[in-house]
Amino acid sequence: MDFKKKPFNLFTLWIEAFKLANSTFGSLVLGCVLLALFYLVACVVLGFLGRLLFGQVLMMLGAFLMVLFMVYMTRCIVPCTIVNLIAARANKEGTSLPQCFSRALFPAFYFLLSSILIWLASLITLWVFKLTNSALLSGLGVLASFFFITLPCAFTAQALALRGENPISAIKYSVDLVFNRYFTTAIMLLSIYILPVVAVLVCALALVIGIPLFGAESFDITHLTVGWYGVFLLVGVVWVFMLYCAFTAKTLLFLNLDYGYNRASFELEDAAILEQESVSTVLPVSAGMPVQAPTQDIIAPDAQVGMLKATVSSDDKHMQNATQQHLDQVYSPDNAKVQQYMHQEEDRMPTILFDDDMAAEMAKNQEILEKQKEHSAHKQQDNGPDNIKLSKR
Structure with missing residues (x-):
């Protein structure tokens, strides 16, 4: 049975998230390498050819546009691509990374628009509470912005990438999913947001304790050896994996809540698929079942077998x-x-x-x-x- 059809809790959510993140982390690393190579080639081309073909002002404008494009790629296209990849693997669909990337191009633009709307709502909420000139009310404004805007809109990217919603309907659908079971969903989302922070704190604590114990004499921040670069690289990979596990857990949580919220439509779709498979099959439904002997109401005991008669043209x-x-x-x-x-x-x-x-x-x-x-x-x-x-x- 798929995870989206299971009754879930916090423990099963993280177990399934770690399994799925482990199976798809190789594709994520490959995508990050390709993205880094693309950024490197774009910077080299802009730096050398831009100086030769264009002036200083046009080159600065091109650099600014390149930075905006990198931010858009990292902030919008990459999350939608990862959502498609995780959902395809969770539903056991054979979708490749280029297919997930092509599916994410159009929802990524909607994700940018919906993110701007969410940021504006959060800023307006913080500004209204800050007008009171009270530290307590300002703190309440931060909590209200987080628990009533950020958490309810947490599934906007998933709704855009997987359900094909527009920016307004995606935000509304995410809010409906969260408020359908708010306290349970809020606890799980809090665990998802806290995990990367905990991973950073654990890695920092390990470095603070490990450096004096194992490298007090050889550690020099200005002259690091190859081994220390390897240690910092390993810490960075662990933190990226924990961050990816958190994003995977949020996507799995969306799939589970989406199935529970629209169970009737999913059951109709499954029934239609089964009916289509039964119609398209060559063999009948009773194929392979044992043949039963005919009953008495079909063949009477005194039934006679018909005789085939033929006519032979002959004079004799x-x-x-x-x-x-x-x-x-x-x-x-x-x-x-x-x-x-x-x-x-x-x-x-x-x-x-x-x-x-x-x-x-x-x-x-x-x-x-x-x-x-x-x-x-x-x-x-x-x-x-x-x-x-x-x-x-």
Whole structure:
């Protein structure tokens, strides 16, 4: 059963999130490497060719636009791509990273617009509470902005990337999902937001404790060795993985809440898929089931088996009767044996077995028929107009 159909809690959410993050982290690293190479090539091209082809002012304008594009790529396109990747792996769909990237291009623009709306709502809320000139009310304004704006709008990216909503409807749908079970969802979202902070604190504490114990003599912030660069790189990878686990947990939480909120539509979709598969299949539904013997209301005990009759064109009455008798013997089996075979449990089909005597008899009858045909043809030739002789008178 998929995770979205399971009853979940905080423990199962994080277990499934760690499993899914572990299976998709390689694709994330590959995407980050490609993105870093793209940024590097863009900066090199802008730095060298821009100075040769354009002036200083145009180059500064191009650098500013490049920074804006990098922010847009990192803030909007990358999250929507990761959402598509996580959802595809969670639903066991074979979707590649380029396909997820292409699906995220249009929702990323909507995500930018919805993020601007959410930021404006948060700023207006903070500004209204700050007008009171009270530290307590300003603190309440921060809490109100977080618990009634930031948390309810947490699933906006997922609604845009997976449901194809517009910016307004995506925000409304996210708010509906959160407020449907607010306290349970809020606790899980808080754990998701706290995990990266806890990971940073744990890594910083490990470095603060580990540096004096293991590298007090060799550690120099101005002259770091290769080993210390490896340590800091490992700490950064751990923090990125924890951040990715938090994002994966939020996407899985959205899939679960979305299925519970729209269970009727998902069940209708599953039923339509099953009906389509049953219609498109070649074999019938009862294929592979054991064949049952016919009941008494279908075949009566005194039912007679029909006789196949044939007509043989022949001038000889005796030959016609012999042929008809032979056909009766071949195509008229014993009715008692037929009833016995039909009422057995295993599937039997009546077959006609030809022994040597029957084959010899059929060959003899065929020879007689051919002789009769030759005799009839010879008589017609003798009685023809060419064979009639006129008398001389």
